Amino acid sequence: MSDTVYVSDFLRDRRVELELRPAEVASMIGVSLEIYRYWESRGQLHERYFQQIATALDVSIDKLEAEATATKVFTPPEILERSQGSLRTLHA
Numbered sequence: 001m002s003d004t005v006y007v008s009d010f011l012r013d014r015r016v017e018l019e020l021r022p023a024e025v026a027s028m029i030g031v032s033l034e035i036y037r038y039w040e041s042r043g044q045l046h047e048r049y050f051q052q053i054a055t056a057l058d059v060s061i062d063k064l065e066a067e068a069t070a071t072k073v074f075t076p077p078e079i080l081e082r083s084q085g086s087l088r089t090l091h092a
Helices: 007-017 022-029 033-042 047-056 061-074 077-091
Strands: none
16 A cells, blocks of 8 residues: 555545535635546646635645645656646646
8 A cells, every 4th residue: 555645635635624525615716616526536736726725725835735746756647648638628
């Protein structure tokens, strides 16, 4: 079992800790529920939303950036590329 904590786990765990539903967090951030669920399941965040995500989840932007960076470090490049392509499709 891996000790790696991915940003998707961090988002979900923090949301649950705050007793928030995905739809509530999505609304606080200003994105669709589909986008927020994508972030929780895939962990691919758009830096444009870091401040809103940090505010909604009551964490520092530094903590959020650290979690996102850890995911990039431990995720194979081919998986990152596939995920980023999927995110571009969702934003289109």
